[in-house]
Amino acid sequence: MATRIVFFNRSFYPDISATSQLLSELCEDLVKDFNCEVTLICGKPLSNKHPGAIFHYGMHLIKKDSFKKINILRVNSTNFSPRSFLKRISNYLSYFALSFLASFKLKGADLVVTLTDPPIIGLVGLWVSSRFHAPLVISLRDVFPEAAGGLRGSKNKVIGMLLDRINRLCLNKADRVVCLGKLMQSRLIEEKGVREDKVSIITDWADPKNIFPVSRQNPFAIANNLLNYFVVMYSGNMGASSGLETLIESAFLLKDYKDILFVFIGEGIIRDELIKRAEKYKLENTKFFPYQPQDLLSDSFSSADIFVIPLKIGLAGYSVPSKIYPVLASGKAFVACIEGESEIARLAREFNCGLIARPEDPADLTLKILALYKDKELRRQLGENALRQSANFSRTRGSRAYYELFKELLDDKKNI
Incomplete structure (x- = not known):
């Protein structure tokens, strides 16, 4: 039986931001190379400038979609310009609320994975993990609230304190936290109180099939x-x-x-x-x-x-x-x-x-x-x-590292 993995992140294909591309590649490889059943709960495309980015929701809050055998529940969250602090908060909160609602459409999950767009999505991951008695993995793109340092509104002490408390809760409740390097790992252990044995390092990657040296005269x-x-x-x-x-x-x-x-x-x-x-x-x-x-x-x-x-x-x-x-x-x-x-x-x-x-x-x-x-x-x-x-x-190494981590968590669960 295929392993059922549920991902939460606001951006996904056809967005072409780095996080969206990496997540799209990971999900595709989990389906194609490791026989996993992947469901992705994401928001509307963050930009309408790219082919395939227009979705018609009508009166629906949630739209079913698919991409390369990945099941997608795409929620009708707001998509305002992030240059405004209040509009950015609206984007985050509308996705957060609607992704929680969309989670009730899930029939089951063996593993739950959240990224950090928005920074509070780990709370929904905790709920779904508890509901299905499935391990939770938080794959960190950034550590909040510190990574928000340059954003408008980020100096608000109340918001900063709230973000810090939410992220500490999620990080410490998660079964495993994936970070991007040794310094980030030490930040999590020393500053966020995450147990060392719960923190794994898996770097991002580039797909050599998509990016490789060509002539300067291109x-x-x-x-x-x-x-x-x-x-x-x-x-x-x-x-x-x-x-x-x-x-x-x-x-x-x-x-x-x-x-x-x-x-x-x-x-x-x-x-x-x-x-x-x-x-x-x-x-x-x-x-x-x-x-x-x-x-x-x-x-x-x-x-x-x-x-x-x-x-x-x-x-x-x-x-x-x-x-x-x-x-x-x-x-x-x-x-x-x-x-x-x-x-x-x-x-x-x-x-x-x-x-x-x-x-x-x-x-x-x-x-x-x-x-x-x-x-x-x-x-x-x-x-x-x-x-x-x-x-x-490389993409191959990164995807396999995630699969091996997921397999380890599921094997540990079976042995309990």
């Missing part, structure tokens, strides 16, 4: 006139915690280098602010593009000479930018504009695949960019090392 680079530039690229979510303002400031410092171009690919709550700042500085060395479809990712990533992976001060161990893994798979050198204790900085040092700049320090970032701009051999060596290490962060 359709994306040609169509967007990138071939004659040294391209400094950021590709991913433009969120408040990213520290992308540092890249705009660095672009300002490098404005006299006419062959250096800063390319931003993605969407997010600070994208418009970044564009306005670039316009304020009258920068001609920045370009902004939307998220690229999956079949163009190899082209877009290979159009870069180097990548920058930033994160604001104070967020190391509470958030791990998943964009590092497609950068490795594309075989590109990178500058991690991030605290030295973070997972990405450790990876850059250990495998010699990137440079480290002080976070939120445009001058230091600029120095590191210029070091790679001037040294083609260093770029080549770092890029080769990155590609070599990408095999350790």
Whole structure:
């Protein structure tokens, strides 16, 4: 009999955010490679810009859907712009309430998995886990409330305290907590009081079938006139915690280098602010593009000479930018504009695949960019090392690690 696994997360296919893509790949692999029966309770697509993103609910609060043999219960939660604090809260609470309602449509579950969109969804996971006497796994994308540090409204002490209490409760009640690295693991044990034996590390990944090195002279680079530039690229979510303002400031410092171009690919709550700042500085060395479809990712990533992976001060161990893994798979050198204790900085040092700049320090970032701009051999060596290490962060390894964890929990349950 197939193992019945229920996932809760607001975003899922056809969203093309990193978390949505990773979750979609994991669920697909659990069905295809490990004969699991997967049900996903998610919200409406977070963007209507992509094919397949329009769903007609009529008067219904819950819509049944499917994707590659994954059963989907898609709830009619609000989908307001997250730039407004109150509208973002509405998105979270409407999904939370409707996912709880949708859980009554479940006929059973052998295992329940929650992610962290929204941060309080673990409460619904606890309820469903208790109802079906099934183990609960919380797969952390971020640790809250700390990871919300840059968001509007995040300084509200009452909300922060409530988020902290909810997350401590869920984390300590869960049968297993999956985190993204050693520093996050230590944060959970030392600061959240989670038992060490309950915390497992499974990193995010990149699918080498979707992202791999191709020629610099590819359709994306040609169509967007990138071939004659040294391209400094950021590709991913433009969120408040990213520290992308540092890249705009660095672009300002490098404005006299006419062959250096800063390319931003993605969407997010600070994208418009970044564009306005670039316009304020009258920068001609920045370009902004939307998220690229999956079949163009190899082209877009290979159009870069180097990548920058930033994160604001104070967020190391509470958030791990998943964009590092497609950068490795594309075989590109990178500058991690991030605290030295973070997972990405450790990876850059250990495998010699990137440079480290002080976070939120445009001058230091600029120095590191210029070091790679001037040294083609260093770029080549770092890029080769990155590609070599990408095999350790593949989709196959990640999916199998999750399956083995699920199997271990279910075997333990049988032996009780």
